[in-house]
Amino acid sequence: MEKTLKKENFNSLITGLKDQGYRTIAPKKDNNLVTLDEVQSADEIHLDHVQTNNSIKEYFLPKTEKILSYTLEKNKVSIEEPEGFAVKSVVFGSRPCDAASLPIMDKVFNWDCSDKFWVERREAITIVTIACDKCDNYCFCTSVGLAPDSKEGSDVLLTKISDDEYLVETVTEKGEGLIKGLETVFSDPVAGTPDRQVASVEKKFEIDKIKPWLDENFAHKIWAEFSMKCISCGACTFVCPTCHCFDIVDECTMSKGDRVKNWDGCQFKMFTLHTSGHNPRSTQDQRWRQRIMHKFKYYVEKFDNILCVGCGRCSRVCPADMNISEMLEIIATEENQKE
Amino acid sequence: MENIYKPYLMNISDIIDEAPGVRTFRLNFLNEDEGKNFQFQAGQFALYSVFGYGESTFCIASSPTRKDYIECTFRQTGRVTNALSELNVGDTIGFRGPYGNVFPIEEWEGKNLVFVAGGIALPPLRSVIWNCLDLRDKYKNITIVYGAKTVEDLVYKHELKEWNARDDVNLVTTVDPGGETPDWAGKVGFVPTVVEETAPDSNDTIAILCGPPIMIKFTLPVLEKLGFKQEKVYTTLESRMKCGLGKCGRCNIGCTYICKDGPVFTAEEISKMPDEF
Numbered sequence: 001m002e003k004t005l006k007k008e009n010f011n012s013l014i015t016g017l018k019d020q021g022y023r024t025i026a027p028k029k030d031n032n033l034v035t036l037d038e039v040q041s042a043d044e045i046h047l048d049h050v051q052t053n054n055s056i057k058e059y060f061l062p063k064t065e066k067i068l069s070y071t072l073e074k075n076k077v078s079i080e081e082p083e084g085f086a087v088k089s090v091v092f093g094s095r096p097c098d099a100a101s102l103p104i105m106d107k108v109f110n111w112d113c114s115d116k117f118w119v120e121r122r123e124a125i126t127i128v129t130i131a132c133d134k135c136d137n138y139c140f141c142t143s144v145g146l147a148p149d150s151k152e153g154s155d156v157l158l159t160k161i162s163d164d165e166y167l168v169e170t171v172t173e174k175g176e177g178l179i180k181g182l183e184t185v186f187s188d189p190v191a192g193t194p195d196r197q198v199a200s201v202e203k204k205f206e207i208d209k210i211k212p213w214l215d216e217n218f219a220h221k222i223w224a225e226f227s228m229k230c231i232s233c234g235a236c237t238f239v240c241p242t243c244h245c246f247d248i249v250d251e252c253t254m255s256k257g258d259r260v261k262n263w264d265g266c267q268f269k270m271f272t273l274h275t276s277g278h279n280p281r282s283t284q285d286q287r288w289r290q291r292i293m294h295k296f297k298y299y300v301e302k303f304d305n306i307l308c309v310g311c312g313r314c315s316r317v318c319p320a321d322m323n324i325s326e327m328l329e330i331i332a333t334e335e336n337q338k339e
Numbered sequence: 340m341e342n343i344y345k346p347y348l349m350n351i352s353d354i355i356d357e358a359p360g361v362r363t364f365r366l367n368f369l370n371e372d373e374g375k376n377f378q379f380q381a382g383q384f385a386l387y388s389v390f391g392y393g394e395s396t397f398c399i400a401s402s403p404t405r406k407d408y409i410e411c412t413f414r415q416t417g418r419v420t421n422a423l424s425e426l427n428v429g430d431t432i433g434f435r436g437p438y439g440n441v442f443p444i445e446e447w448e449g450k451n452l453v454f455v456a457g458g459i460a461l462p463p464l465r466s467v468i469w470n471c472l473d474l475r476d477k478y479k480n481i482t483i484v485y486g487a488k489t490v491e492d493l494v495y496k497h498e499l500k501e502w503n504a505r506d507d508v509n510l511v512t513t514v515d516p517g518g519e520t521p522d523w524a525g526k527v528g529f530v531p532t533v534v535e536e537t538a539p540d541s542n543d544t545i546a547i548l549c550g551p552p553i554m555i556k557f558t559l560p561v562l563e564k565l566g567f568k569q570e571k572v573y574t575t576l577e578s579r580m581k582c583g584l585g586k587c588g589r590c591n592i593g594c595t596y597i598c599k600d601g602p603v604f605t606a607e608e609i610s611k612m613p614d615e616f
Contacts, residue, residue: 067344070390077390077431116340218613245588248581252391272579272589275417280615298594
């Protein structure tokens with residue numbers, strides 16, 4: 001289904017969603033940061049940005065979330081299960097790369113057994129993506145098989161067709177249901193081909209060259225070279241929409257407590273540290289290699305997907321100015337030279 | 340939808356002090372129906388939790404042939420195992436599992452078995468040892484080589500006595516030089532050397548190995564010298580784990596997730612993994 005949406009109707013859209021019981025999450029400007037956050041009205045929505053500083057991930061895999069609660073009385077333990085964590089929501093104005101991360105992550109959270117905290121949030125949240133009309137040097141979606149107007153993972157895709165109007169394409173039944181429920185907000189498209197304003201993202205490397213090189217080069221010196229600058233802060237893993245590693249810890253007072261799942265990251269030394277003191281990934285080159293290998297080799301072998309959507313956040317946020325797409329370019333070049 | 344992180348509640352019905360800092364808990368399901376439906380196989384592991392302190396990963400140390408309970412043996416080292424050590428009979432802990440793959444004991448039927456363990460690595464083998472002993476007719480010769488730093492550090496002392504007294508088990512115990520006591524009747528020496536001296540016949544034999552990395556590293560070449568093919572040598576690996584379900588992302592060695600693809604591997608499988616143990 002195709003419709004159009006005027007910018008001036010954003011407010012009726014958000015109000016309409018609210019009336020239907022949706023929480024709306026959208027890009028919001030706070031000082032200099034544009035963050036995906038809950039909004040109450042369209043006035044708060046900020047769309048003049050390349051990328052939000054946080055990814056869509058935290059609405060499906062929160063930074064910290066209760067997986068069970070317990071009360072302790074003398075010798076008795078009672079367990080309570082969390083409820084109400086899957087809030088009916090719309091993410092409005094996510095980027096296509098963020099949306100594409102969701103079906104990729106569905107695989108790890110559903111294989112063998114399903115993580116209900118992920119699955120129930122996925123069911124409760126509808127994704128309305130806005131295609132990118134601009135990009136920066138860090139963006140590399142086109143190098144990992146996506147595009148600034150990819151539909152993967154979106155329920156509805158909006159594409160700017162003029163300064164004050166968007167083309168609305170429904171991608172899933174869920175998206176169609178959402179649009180149908182708010183018919184008055186949308187208009188029918190005018191005849192003719194609309195002028196889609198979509199950014200042109202430079203293709204930096206051939207993704208097909210990456211895995212063959214990784215298959216052969218676990219012990220290559222490049223890992224030490226790449227990670228020399230790394231300070232092991234793990235910011236890259238936290239801003240990444242596809243990094244999903246987590247920790248499970250107890251938080252407790254005398255008689256009550258929660259077991260919580262927290263974001264964790266492969267760049268931390270503690271991540272793999274054994275109780276004995278032994279650490280299979282004790283040095284930073286091993287940990288950086290793990291990050292690249294997990295994204296471009298291990299996940300591909302296990303789930304047939306690259307664990308990267310080219311959003312560029314890891315490189316934008318890195319305090320040591322490490323740039324993942326530059327590294328992948330080097331790897332692709334190495335592979336080419338081999339041939 | 341089921342919460343995959345929700346543990347069973349278990350009652351501690353017995354506590355045995357095995358060695359300094361090493362304890363065995365016998366556990367029973369608080370909910371009898373859960374206990375009746377629970378099944379596991381030798382080689383599998385679980386996450387044990389003390390509410391308020393967190394979860395810790397170790398093997399199920401009892402045999403699946405002993406159906407009324409589960410046992411685990413742990414060394415007091417970190418936050419959770421220290422909290423476990425504070426508990427008494429009648430206290431409740433959490434238990435998630437069974438997770439991981441199993442020892443293929445049906446494939447081993449009709450063969451000789453050699454178990455080699457070092458220190459706190461006997462618990463993961465104890466499950467499969469008792470499993471095979473409880474099905475004794477199905478296997479030929481059973482040899483157990485077990486070593487620890489000192490006599491005091493040997494775990495399951497009462498069971499070692501029992502195995503030693505059996506005609507159908509060849510038990511060889513050893514302690515590191517300096518770890519012996521005046522009345523020590525076993526061997527003195529490191530596990531790899533003792534395995535070489537014991538020289539189990541590799542013909543039609545499966546070797547099952549578990550111990551600290553240094554022991555594994557030096558025992559594998561000895562077994563190879565004795566004629567054991569890599570695919571006939573099994574071991575069980577450990578790693579830091581949080582979910583045990585192939586989601587939390589830390590226990591991998593290359594593409595292999597110890598929690599799902601393991602913890603049981605053959606030496607042949609291990610030889611193909613990248614060097615990141």
